[in-house]
Amino acid sequence: MSDKLRLALPLVLPRDADACGACVSSLITVLAGRPGVLDAHVDHEAPGQGVLCIHYDDTQIALGQLRAFVLQAGGTISDRFGHFTFSLASTLTVANARRLAADLCALPGVVTAEVAATGRGFVEFDREQTNETALRAAIRSAGGKLQSDQTTTGAGVSSSKVHGRDHDGHAHGAGHKHASGGAKSEKPGAHDGHDHGQDRPGSGQDHNHAHGGLLGEKTELIFAILSGVMLLAGWLISLKSDSWISLVFYGAAYVFGGWFTLTEAVENLRKRRFEIDTLMLVAAAGAGALGQWAEGALLLFLFSIGHALEHYAMGRARRAIEALAELAPERALVRREGRVEDVPVEALAIDDIVLVRPNERIPADGVVVSGESSVNQAPVTGESIPVDKRASQETGLDFAKAGAEHRVFAGTINGAGALDVRVARKAGETTLARVVRMVAEAEAQRSPTQRFTDRFEKVFVPLVLVFVGLLMLAFLVIDEPFSVSFYRAMAVLVAASPCALAISVPSAVLSGVARAGRGGVLVKGGGPLENLGTLTALAFDKTGTLTEGRPKLTDVVPAEDVEDHELLAVAVAVEALSDHPLAAAIVRDGEARLEGRPRLEATDIKSLTGQGIQARVGGLATVIGKPKFFESGEGQRPPEAVWADAQRLEASGRTVVMVRQGERYLGVLGLMDTARPAARAVILRLRALGIKHMVMLSGDNQSVSDAIARDLGLDEARGGLMPEDKVETIKALRQKFGKAAMVGDGVNDAPAMANATVGVAMGAAGSDVALETADVALMADDLNHLPFAVGLSRRTSAIIRQNLWVSLGVVAFLIPATIFGMKIGEAVIFHEGSTLLVVVNALRLLAFRERGAQPAQLAVAKTMRAP
Missing domain, CATH: 2.70.150.10 (Calcium-transporting ATPase, cytoplasmic transduction domain A)
Known part of the structure; x- marks a missing residue:
């Protein structure tokens, strides 16, 4: 026989793990595998921080056994595993970020680790095998400099889905197998639980560059410029004579241009890695060995400039995000x-x-x-x-x-x-602080396209090395000197190095996340950012999202021989004793219409669950309820005229209640939750952005839903839905359109948002649950931010596609071009030019403005810079 157990999440998952969707998701997965458990889910409408609701078969498991199992599983999840979010004192190259994540993943006890080029990182670890002190030491030994060594343990670095999916597609199960790309580790026997340790930026922290030196954070850029100056000087001297002086300047260009590249290459070789920087050094050394000192110096100069620009791009995105943290004053x-x-x-x-x-x-x-x-x-x-x-x-x-x-x-x-x-x-727990923490974690999440490019590089680079090795042996097959074959191979090596590809996606994603945060939109990682930019179907919750969420009394239709004020006076007297939202609307608007007329008193209030309310007014039994209640309930059926009025109002989209006093029907009242003023314009803007199918989901009756949908210009309305019906609707939309977003308030819409490709929460600044459950959170309770979020995501997706075409297209062009005679210098110019192009293209997102947005909306970014 089925029964139900309800437990508060803070009790089940102590140590603040109840605030993390991954913890909740893992607990639900563990429960699903327990014999006798039929279903487990989180009730976000319950008071407090949510309630875990478990449906079980009491013939298979006793209540006491189930309760003990749940508390034991929750304690294990909360106690054994930890989350550590850290921030480095500087930005990294994409390759270095990936290497640091791989180093951390190789440590005993680390379940997964991800590091962004902005210097933000996220590690999940087993406390029985390692701890935060060991992780900090590992980061330092790998060459990373932590921005702060102060750790705060508290509610939620971030969380996301409470129904089996966190941001960026992580699937947290009992075995904790991660679906995320990039560097990762799957340890046998790992379970998903964690505290929320955090290495947070403090004010006045050091911001030295990872490649900083005697000249501070700009050392790499200065070295790159000096390399260019030396190269130019050597070339100008060589135009007049072939003296050894030009070789001295070319040698200086090698030193300045290759200093940081050599440092990284040595570190990589020490760890038995062969990365892009090593390829560049080999090609430069090969050019020098062939006497092509100018081309080798040009290669190192442009490569070092490319690195400096990459750091600049990551720094811009990082500073845009860190500006959020600097908004809060230090004293009060x-x-x-x-x-x-x-x-x-x-x-x-x-x-x-x-x-x-x-x-x-x-x-x-x-x-x-x-x-x-x-x-x-x-x-x-x-x-x-x-x-x-x-x-x-x-x-x-x-x-x-x-x-x-x-x-x-x-x-x-x-x-x-x-x-x-x-x-x-x-x-540490203000809305702003939580947003900063969530954005910091979002930086480390790889987008689907970035995971693809990471996998592509792992296959592509070894193939390039094999191909270059074969080209070096070309002199054995065709009649040419070894020097010619070697030069051609070095040119192909430069041409095939996927530098632009490595930076193309993360630079765009980080710029997009930063721009969204500056505009009052929290995007939890590259996955939601990309998905929102490619979907064509969108579902809206009605109440509080498309509508005001405050019903209004729109129609007062008295029966024959009944005055308006008589009908209203009786209705107001009865509904004043109810706490229902419709009752509040009748009282508020009814009293305004009565304009100082005498009030009536109601007594003996009784709720008719799901149907209406009953009381005594003027000594007569008075009932206010749905028309269907009077059709099938006690007493005589409503007169045809009253019934016709009710049907007419329902057909026009009103929520209708009838009023009966004694045996006399006084009339009907029509109420309507009116649409937000901006809703229709927002729908039009979304259509212009390419959203083809928009549907409204509501618990109201179908006629009410249809009326609002027609007024707003939506494609479809589905009324009379329970939360589980909304979930099925979202699943159907995903099956039909491939991807679908759900826009709601993040509370009663949490199950539907969890099953959508992207869950979008309205008014997240005032709702803890909205912040925790959504992939994208609109901090203001303003629909106008939705087209901005979709437009930014569309632009980000477009820039990612452009960057991929440029980076892959240049490689596809240069490989055959260098095979058939293009020189190293020309290949370097194309190669590094493509890197510069994708970086500049990505940085355009920081200045994104939605087309057609009102001037007032465009002033928000300026306000962010206010003192």
């Missing part, structure tokens, strides 16, 4: 014991009252308890217009339940009025 004014103290924001405690002066940045997430002002929320939510804030009259109002007019976020900018704010979250 707090009221304590009748005086105002200046304290570090880290010292703020929950329920402290902080004073925010005019034009200052707000130091913490909290609720306004005194004062009025307008707050520029663009740094966090991307909203272009300041939002009015005022004190709440409710004492101790919970931050999560507070309205937008009472809630403020750390890092936003206060306007002309002073505010007193009650702190709701500590400095």
Whole structure:
């Protein structure tokens, strides 16, 4: 016989692991394999941080046994495995990032490791075999310099899907086999659990370049420029004479251009790796051996410039993201014991009252308890217009339940009025801090295309080496000197090195993620960014997404011989005793229409679950409910005129309730959750971006859904859906269109969002669950950010395709060209030119602006730079 067990997630997964979707996903996977367990899922609509709901067969497993098993499994997941997110003091080349990830994966106890070229890294490890201290030591021994050695353990570096899929396609099961690409490790017996250790950037940290030296972080760039100067000087001297002086300058060009490349090559060879930098050194040495010193110097000069530009591109993306972390002030004014103290924001405690002066940045997430002002929320939510804030009259109002007019976020900018704010979250757990952590982890996630290019390089480079080796032996087959065969082989080696391919995808993805964050959109990695840019089907939740989420009383239709005010007075009296959203709308709008007329009192309230409400008004039994209730319930059937009015309103998309007092029908009321003002324009903009099929999913009746869908210009509406029906709809859309996104509020839409290719959450700045469950989070409760996110993803996908065509096309052109006589110098110019082109192309994303966006929306990026 089926029964159900419900347990709070913080109880099942202690040590804050309940905040991580991967932990929850793994626990559900473990439970699914237990005999007697029929189903396990997370109820995000439950109060608090969610509830684990387990359906089981009590003939196969007893309740006590199941509870003990769940708590034991949760404790193992939470205790044994850890997550370590770190930040290096500088950017890396893509190749070096990949090498560092591989070095970390080779360590005992490391389940998986990923490192981005921006210097962000993510490691999942087994605490029984290693720890964070050992990981830090390994990073340093590999040549990495950590930006900070302070670790914070707390809620959520990041999480994502709560139904078996985290961002970027990770599939977390009991055996913890990762679907991510790049450097990875699958250790036998590994289980998926972790704490959330984190190496976070602090203010005033060192930013020396990984290739820094005596000249600081610009050493590599300066060396590259000096190499070019030496090359130019040598070439100019050689034009007048073939003296040894030109060779001295060419030799100096070799030294400056090859210094960092040689350093990396030696390190690679020490670890028995043969990478692109080694290929370049071999080709340069070969050119020198043949007396082609100018061509060898040109190769090293352009290769070193390419490296410097690669670091510049990664640095730009990294700085754009780090700018988020710098938005929050370092100190705050707090009221304590009748005086105002200046304290570090880290010292703020929950329920402290902080004073925010005019034009200052707000130091913490909290609720306004005194004062009025307008707050520029663009740094966090991307909203272009300041939002009015005022004190709440409710004492101790919970931050999560507070309205937008009472809630403020750390890092936003206060306007002309002073505010007193009650702190709701500590400095490390503000919305801004969590977004920074999530973006940092997203940097390390490889996109599907990047995983493809990584696999391609692993196959392509060995093939190139074999081919070059054969070309060096060409003199044995054709009548030519060895020097000619060797030169040709070196030219092909330069031509076939996939430098542009290596940087083409990560530079675009990181620029896209950075630009999205600056515009109030959190994208959790390259996977969602690419997928959102290629899908053609989109599903919307209705309530709170396409509509206001606040029903309005739109129609008052009294029966024959009944006045409007009589119908409204009775309805308001009864609904005033109910807490249903429709009841609140009837009371609010009904009282406004009564315009000071006498109020009636209702007593003996009784809820008719799912059908309506019953009470006594004026001594008569009064019922307000759905038309179907009166058709099949007790008492006489409604008069034909009243019934016709109800059907007419339902056909026009209204939610209809009938009012009966005693045996007399007073009439019907029509309510409607009106569409957001921006919804129709947003739908048109999405169509212009290439979204071909858009459907609305709703729990309302079909006629209401159809009416709103027609008004907004959607292709389809599906009404009367339960959460599981929405999941099936998403699966059907994915089957038909290949990919489909789900846009919702991240709470009751979590199952559908988890099953979509990309889950998009609205208003994530005010919702913990929305931040945790979505692949893409629109921080503001504003639909206008959706076309921006889709447009940016479309542009990112286009730039990735362009970069791939350029990088692969140049290689495809140069290989045959060098075989048939193109010189090394010419090949180098094409080769490094393609690298420069893909980097510049990717950096264009940092200046992305959606076509047709309103001028006010375009001002958001400027606001991010406000002091």
